[in-house]
Amino acid sequence: GSPNVSLNAVATRSYIEYLYRPTQDGGTTEFNPSTSPGLELPVWLRLQRRGDLFTSMRSQDGTAWTRISSGTVDLPDTLLVGLNTNADRDEAGSLLSVSYSGLGDTSTYLTLADMGLTLTDIGNPVEAGYAVTPDGPGDIDVLAGGLRTWDTSDSFTFIHEQKTGDFDVQVRVDAASQLGNPGGDPKAALMARENLTAGSANVSLNVVPTRQYIEYLYRPTQGGGTTEFNPSTSPGLAYPQWIRLQRVGDNFVSWRSADGREWNQISEGEVVLPETLFVGLNTNADRDEAGSLIEVRYRDFGDYVAAPPVTAPTLMVSRSGSTLILAWPDSAGSFVVEGTGSLIPPISWTQVPGSPSIGGGQVTFLIPISGGTSYFRLREE
Incomplete structure (x- = not known):
């Protein structure tokens, strides 16, 4: 019945949940928000304490973190911290197998x-x-x-x-x-x-x-x-x-x-x-x-430090049926494709969904052609 804070990956519901019990033998309470939808393994979880403020975060690569929720829980200075694993079915033969790796302090963490x-x-x-x-x-x-x-x-x-x-x-x-x-x-x-x-x-x-x-x-x-x-x-x-x-x-x-x-x-x-x-x-x-x-x-x-000049890669554009094909040398660096429907300022560029393929010394990106006018550009990552 110990007071606790728990950040849980729930595979059967395909989400991550964030809960706490504020008092000994008290009820479990939800942070707000208490869930973060979508669960694709591997997933990184991160629980941070700053005084009585507990913050949950998630990541798909262990580098770029997305905050889930924060909340205040009055707990002692010294806590037992680690991995919580349970099958949610307490009977003989009901088990949960989990593969954890990389447990420890966040290596990228910096304070203000x-x-x-x-x-x-x-x-x-x-x-x-x-x-x-x-x-x-x-x-x-x-x-x-x-x-x-x-x-x-x-x-x-x-x-x-x-x-x-x-x-x-x-x-x-x-x-x-x-x-x-x-x-x-x-x-x-x-x-x-x-x-x-x-x-x-x-x-x-x-x-x-x-x-x-x-x-x-x-x-x-x-x-x-x-x-x-x-x-x-x-x-x-x-x-x-x-x-x-x-x-x-x-x-x-x-x-x-x-x-x-x-x-x-x-x-x-x-x-x-x-x-x-x-x-x-x-x-x-x-x-x-x-x-x-x-x-x-x-x-x-x-x-402020002026960004170094970027040499724009040679962009090759072709069409195959209802698909626009963009290609550029893979030696040019790392770029994302962005699109907009108008070049009238202020221009709003958004990243085009999709994954480029690499082969034969070039990067290829496919864009389905839809109605209307669209403009595309490469932006250095």
Whole structure:
């Protein structure tokens, strides 16, 4: 009857479930969500504890992790941790055979401290912020509440470091989703601020998924109102979305990119701020109540470094009946095929489903031809 947290692969139901028993001999309770559908072996499971917050994750390769759910369970500091195996039928001859491998601490796990970053909840949000670092340096999944970063006072989760003088930072926003009780205009953002009080002067470059745009705002003085740069918004939003915040003296410049290579300036303006600022990721749900959250997948956060030039491979296009055939040299590197129905900006490229075949020194990708006009491109992975 021990209190516990359990992350279970359930083959007969083809899902992964996440459950807990909060008290001795108490009932079993479901996290929210409690299941993650689909089960294809091999599958990697990961259970992480941060204080009383327990987080479940899954992966198909042990490298790229998807968060399932998080929840608070009040358990002792020292726990028995390991593998739970049961046949769900307690009678003679009823058995379950499982092959486990790789049990142990997650080798790719990094903490925010390892990256030189700190998480601070500013303005006392009802839902405290939480972050995991699933893949590597600069890759951070954030779960946050908070009211907003607007007007004279802020309420949000800030993951930050200090920078002195000029800087140029970037991040790729892979996804931003509202959880629990959706509402308002949640934000995933780059921010530079004078201090860690709620009314600090700041500059913020915000991805706003509900509005389908990027906005650029600042508060010039402690406790002052929020002001818009000119222009303050850049319409259109498709993931992944790169954003970049640059400081040169008192001039702050905002940028956006669809691929991390070609950058378009949004706006710039002068804001007189101290030489040393707190710089990092601003995440807020824009609805400060229990259960209102935003989940953001940030990737490649760090100093901007111009991407090396890519030599485009020779792309060969042919047709066989109702199938379009794309082919390129396999020595050109690793690429994915993306498609769109229009080349009118803002262009939304999505990855085309399918698996390329390799042979004879080239990569071949088959695309069924459907009605309408479509455009395709190769994007380096």
